[in-house]
Amino acid sequence: xxxxxxxxxxxxxxxxxxxxxxxxxxxxxxxxxxxxxxxxxxxxxxxxxxxxxxxxxxxxxxxxxxxxxxxxxxxxxxxxxxxxxxxxxxxxxxxxxxxxxxxxxxxxxxxxxxxxxxxxxxxxxxxxxxxxxxxxxxxxxxxxxxxxxxxxxxxxxxxxxxxxxxxxxxxxxxxxxxxxxxxxxxxxxxxxxxxxxxxxxxxxxxxxxxxxxxxxxxxxxxxxxxxxxxxxxxxxxxxxxxxxxxxxxxxxxxxxxxxxxxxxxxxxxxxxxxxxxxxxxxxxxxxxxxxxxxxxxxxxxxxxxxxxxxxxxxxxxxxxxxxxxxxxxxxxxxxxxxxxx
Amino acid sequence: xxxxxxxxxxxxxxxxxxxxxxxxxxxxxxxxxxxxxxxxxxxxxxxxxxxxxxxxxxxxxxxxxxxxxxxxxxxxxxxxxxxxxxxxxxxxxxxxxxxxxxxxxxxxxxxxxxxxxxxxxxxxxxxxxxxxxxxxxxxxxxxxxxxxxxxxxxxxxxxxxxxxxxxxxxxxxxxxxxxxxxxxxxxxxxxxxxxxxxxxxxxxxxxxxxxxxxxxxxxxxxxxxxxxxxxxxxxxxxxxxxxxxxxxxxxxxxxxxxxxxxxxxxxxxxxxxxxxxxxxxxxxxxxxxxxxxxxxxxxxxxxxxxxxxxxxxxxxxxxxxxxxx
Numbered sequence: 001x002x003x004x005x006x007x008x009x010x011x012x013x014x015x016x017x018x019x020x021x022x023x024x025x026x027x028x029x030x031x032x033x034x035x036x037x038x039x040x041x042x043x044x045x046x047x048x049x050x051x052x053x054x055x056x057x058x059x060x061x062x063x064x065x066x067x068x069x070x071x072x073x074x075x076x077x078x079x080x081x082x083x084x085x086x087x088x089x090x091x092x093x094x095x096x097x098x099x100x101x102x103x104x105x106x107x108x109x110x111x112x113x114x115x116x117x118x119x120x121x122x123x124x125x126x127x128x129x130x131x132x133x134x135x136x137x138x139x140x141x142x143x144x145x146x147x148x149x150x151x152x153x154x155x156x157x158x159x160x161x162x163x164x165x166x167x168x169x170x171x172x173x174x175x176x177x178x179x180x181x182x183x184x185x186x187x188x189x190x191x192x193x194x195x196x197x198x199x200x201x202x203x204x205x206x207x208x209x210x211x212x213x214x215x216x217x218x219x220x221x222x223x224x225x226x227x228x229x230x231x232x233x234x235x236x237x238x239x240x241x242x243x244x245x246x247x248x249x250x251x252x253x254x255x256x257x258x259x260x261x262x263x264x265x266x267x268x269x270x271x272x273x274x275x276x277x278x279x280x281x282x283x284x285x286x287x288x289x290x291x292x293x294x295x296x297x298x299x300x301x302x303x304x305x306x307x308x309x310x311x312x313x314x315x316x317x318x319x320x321x322x323x324x325x326x327x328x329x330x331x332x333x334x335x336x337x338x339x340x341x
Numbered sequence: 342x343x344x345x346x347x348x349x350x351x352x353x354x355x356x357x358x359x360x361x362x363x364x365x366x367x368x369x370x371x372x373x374x375x376x377x378x379x380x381x382x383x384x385x386x387x388x389x390x391x392x393x394x395x396x397x398x399x400x401x402x403x404x405x406x407x408x409x410x411x412x413x414x415x416x417x418x419x420x421x422x423x424x425x426x427x428x429x430x431x432x433x434x435x436x437x438x439x440x441x442x443x444x445x446x447x448x449x450x451x452x453x454x455x456x457x458x459x460x461x462x463x464x465x466x467x468x469x470x471x472x473x474x475x476x477x478x479x480x481x482x483x484x485x486x487x488x489x490x491x492x493x494x495x496x497x498x499x500x501x502x503x504x505x506x507x508x509x510x511x512x513x514x515x516x517x518x519x520x521x522x523x524x525x526x527x528x529x530x531x532x533x534x535x536x537x538x539x540x541x542x543x544x545x546x547x548x549x550x551x552x553x554x555x556x557x558x559x560x561x562x563x564x565x566x567x568x569x570x571x572x573x574x575x576x577x578x579x580x581x582x583x584x585x586x587x588x589x590x591x592x593x594x595x596x597x598x599x600x601x602x603x604x605x606x607x608x609x610x611x612x613x614x615x616x617x618x619x620x621x622x623x624x625x626x627x628x629x630x631x632x633x634x635x636x637x638x639x640x641x642x643x644x645x646x647x648x649x650x651x652x653x654x655x656x657x658x659x660x661x662x663x664x665x666x
Contacts, residue, residue: 009460016459023453024470030528031473033496034485046494153380164374165367176381179389181580183587183642185618185635189628190395191388193406213384244373273479275591280623294480295595298487305488312481319476327469330476334532335539 037309039118045305055114060096072110126310135293143271149211150267157214158222180216202283225259262333400632417633431617439586442523450533458541471531483595515608540574569658590615
């Protein structure tokens with residue numbers, strides 16, 4: 001029985017690992033495709049079958065004109081010849097070193113010579129064809145101030161809900177939680193109109209200011225964490241003459257760095273990826289964020305997939321890096337907010 | 342998993358301490374409390390209550406921002422329900438997407454979590470890999486999938502071609518645009534997976550050991566122990582999933598609307614509810630009509646959530662019930 005169970009477990013593990021590996025391929029292939037496409041020459045993006053390694057077709061220059069180089073058999077011997085002219089299925093091939101040496105051959109019998117080449121300059125083009133620096137600056141402004149506002153306001157509010165009691169507190173907390181279920185569209189239009197009337201349309205303010213008024217998700221996350229902190233330390237600090245702000249600053253916050261970091265990370269990520277609010281509020285290009293800039297880049301450079309993928313790659317690198325460096329915090333945050341008590 | 346369990350101890354002590362305090366001190370405490378939560382209270386009034394009332398009022402009027410609201414009455418709602426095929430159409434698309442995508446995401450997310458819970462080596466590695474797509478939501482990902490779904494040169498149809506299947510037009514086909522978006526959503530099942538995995542890991546192994554002693558096989562254990570104990574988490578994700586579907590926007594906008602200027606994709610096949618609302622509000626400046634759409638959406642979400650919660654008593658199992666039996 002014991003042996004049997006061990007074998008069973010082992011088989012389970014092997015099957016699971018195989019299935020997970022298939023899943024991993026599915027998950028990573030699109031990302032791989034993105035990076036590969038970003039490094040391709042323009043004409044290699046839309047090919048069938050797809051090119052998995054960025055390759056260039058090799059050209060040779062004869063009399064100032066560029067021609068494709070072919071690997072083609074001549075009298076049973078493999079040669080590298082340039083295709084000068086093509087009529088029907090037959091082409092005129094010449095020796096690139098000695099253009100007077102020419103052959104009439106079936107084009108289909110040869111293959112174009114290719115070489116692996118990574119077009120790193122695509123990244124340069126992607127960021128210079130549009131005011132990328134401007135977009136980045138705007139995004140950073142929204143990310144930095146939005147995050148400061150969110151973390152500061154949510155910490156205060158969560159502390160209030162976690163440590164202070166009054167008759168109305170539980171009702172207010174329920175009210176706060178219920179806003180999670182409120183579709184944002186219900187408040188969107190009047191908010192938009194007010195921001196427009198006070199002259200904030202086409203500025204970054206509508207993306208930043210609301211962050212300073214706390215939100216249900218992050219307050220909930222922080223409050224749940226604050227509740228697990230023992231109150232004995234609070235009491236000790238109170239006896240030492242600490243006021244409520246002092247307790248928050250000297251006792252609660254130092255114990256809460258992980259959860260504060262979690263909130264920070266999710267806020268940064270959200271602000272970085274957000275598209276809807278910038279789309280609605282920002283009109284002139286000089287105020288666009290990266291998400292908005294990328295979308296317009298997509299609309300303009302539709303048939304330059306390599307540049308699009310270079311720009312997209314640049315856009316996803318920061319979140320990926322952030323995730324790798326702060327995985328534990330990420331996962332903690334997802335779990336706490338996903339499995340609420 | 343049930344974080345609440347370790348909370349009441351402190352809360353109770355705290356409560357007891359406070360209860361014995363004289364009245365002025367308690368009043369002081371609640372004043373401090375209100376002070377700390379005041380950013381939220383102000384925000385709640387400014388950005389939630391106020392706008393909710395305003396949008397309710399707008400929903401009964403014609404309003405284009407430029408001139409004040411006029412023509413108060415039920416006309417928006419009457420038009421919505423009796424004379425707007427696009428409304429029903431967008432509701433249908435959103436519902437279709439929700440009915441297919443949410444269960445699929447649930448099944449795949451759960452399956453991945455279940456596989457990861459089989460004591461496979463390298464748990465952290467797998468978890469990382471599957472979670473990556475969830476941090477990448479947005480425009481860049483949509484553009485990437487636009488390339489993948491390209492009917493002629495996309496790697497998806499190339500892959501199908503390897504099996505002799507000639508792939509459809511995906512985003513450019515009215516029949517396949519929504520399935521394409523559903524497929525794309527499955528790429529980020531890792532988000533749900535992490536939640537389910539945490540839930541699975543919190544199920545005490547003694548439950549399974551007891552079941553094995555009783556001779557329960559793997560399937561029985563899965564359906565009699567794992568699924569019931571996970572049902573609260575599943576429920577929660579179901580509700581969030583429903584709400585999320587009605588907010589679905591960026592991917593649709595980038596993939597099927599942004600380029601041509603026409604919104605809603607081929608033959609309006611991706612006119613999701615939120616896309617329709619957006620175009621009413623910010624393309625045609627029909628703020629009154631869009632507000633009506635928002636309120637209808639609110640009621641739908643509210644009803645669905647209540648429905649899910651009501652029906653949950655039939656299938657959601659809370660640990661506390663164990664002790665009552």
